[in-house]
Amino acid sequence: MTTxxxxxVVITGGGSGIGAALARRFAAEGARIVVNxxxxxxxxxxxxxxxxxxxxxxxxxxxxxxxxxxxxxxxxGAVDLFCANAxxxxxxxxxxxxxxxxxxxxxNVMAHVRAARALLPGWLDRGRGHFLxxxxxxxxxxxxxxxxxxxxxxxxxxxxxxxxxxxxxRGITVQALCPQGVRTPMLEASGRAGRLMLDETALxxxxxxxxxxxxxxxxxxxxxxxxxxxxxxxxxxxxxERWLTAMRRLQSHLDTPGSGSTPARRDRATHDDTEETx
Ligand SMILES: NC(=O)c1ccc[n+]([C@@H]2O[C@H](COP(=O)([O-])OP(=O)(O)OC[C@H]3O[C@@H](n4cnc5c(N)ncnc54)[C@H](O)[C@@H]3O)[C@@H](O)[C@H]2O)c1
Numbered sequence: 375m376t377t378x379x380x381x382x383v384v385i386t387g388g389g390s391g392i393g394a395a396l397a398r399r400f401a402a403e404g405a406r407i408v409v410n411x412x413x414x415x416x417x418x419x420x421x422x423x424x425x426x427x428x429x430x431x432x433x434x435x436x437x438x439x440x441x442x443x444x445x446x447x448x449x450x451g452a453v454d455l456f457c458a459n460a461x462x463x464x465x466x467x468x469x470x471x472x473x474x475x476x477x478x479x480x481x482n483v484m485a486h487v488r489a490a491r492a493l494l495p496g497w498l499d500r501g502r503g504h505f506l507x508x509x510x511x512x513x514x515x516x517x518x519x520x521x522x523x524x525x526x527x528x529x530x531x532x533x534x535x536x537x538x539x540x541x542x543x544r545g546i547t548v549q550a551l552c553p554q555g556v557r558t559p560m561l562e563a564s565g566r567a568g569r570l571m572l573d574e575t576a577l578x579x580x581x582x583x584x585x586x587x588x589x590x591x592x593x594x595x596x597x598x599x600x601x602x603x604x605x606x607x608x609x610x611x612x613x614x615e616r617w618l619t620a621m622r623r624l625q626s627h628l629d630t631p632g633s634g635s636t637p638a639r640r641d642r643a644t645h646d647d648t649e650e651t652x
Contacts, residue, residue, distance in 0.1 A: 379404035382450030386433040387460030389416025391558030395579030439488035482526035519567035
């Protein structure tokens with residue numbers, strides 16, 4: 375995508391956090407925006423702020439995803455950029471109830487599949503389309519304390535990779551946004567591991583939106599607002615055993631009663647872990 379000026383954009387989960395920041399930033403660039411969110415009040419508020427259209431509803435169901443794309447085409451004429459951004463941060467491990475695993479699967483993965491199903495016929499006819507998948511660094515690495523989130527974000531990344539490989543030569547651009555901590559309600563609600571990331575390395579949603587606007591222009595697949603994630607990912611690929619050892623130590627730090635998430639303690643843990651992954 376060379377310019378956002380005049381572009382027709384859809385953002386799921388656009389009523390809060392990263393989605394709302396994308397809506398504001400894209401609007402400032404001249405985009406026309408449809409704001410989806412499960413929270414109808416939030417969708418309406420952000421849509422009004424960016425002079426766009428609210429399309430409240432569940433972006434993860436077959437009917438919800440199809441209706442969203444249909445409504446967006448009615449408002450915009452065509453969807454130039456679809457941001458599959460809505461996500462849920464389900465906590466726990468295998469003991470988490472199936473309903474939590476299912477919710478994470480539906481919202482973090484199937485919403486993307488169903489959006490692509492609705493978008494691709496029109497995009498392939500036009501010979502162009504742009505799909506931005508909000509994944510997470512957890513899709514490249516892991517999120518301690520949240521197995522459903524880690525597993526489904528890996529799934530979202532795998533789907534984005536597949537889409538990119540399959541359709542790049544037919545005019546479809548796919549990008550995967552993989553931030554670490556971002557100061558949004560989701561991170562604040564994400565328990566101890568999440569709070570551990572809420573130190574000075576956490577970005578604001580606005581900083582993430584700036585990184586996205588910069589990356590939209592060059593079309594690179596991975597968008598890493600925290601550049602250090604590239605190093606962690608490379609270290610994991612180069613030596614998975616060593617990377618797992620580092621993660622085990624971080625989990626042990628989290629399990630230690632009284633070990634806090636103060637910046638000093640967190641820096642030490644991160645530094646050791648980073649050294650371990652090199
Ligand atoms: N905050 C972080 O640290 C962080 C880091 C990496 C990736 N992410 C990802 O960024 C995305 C946005 O998260 P955020 O941090 O802005 O959280 P947020 O909680 O501020 O916003 C998420 C929004 O998605 C909406 N939503 C949830 N399920 C929906 C559904 N089925 N249909 C439509 N809307 C739905 C919620 O109502 C909410 O308004 C998520 O995919 C999340 O996994 C967040």
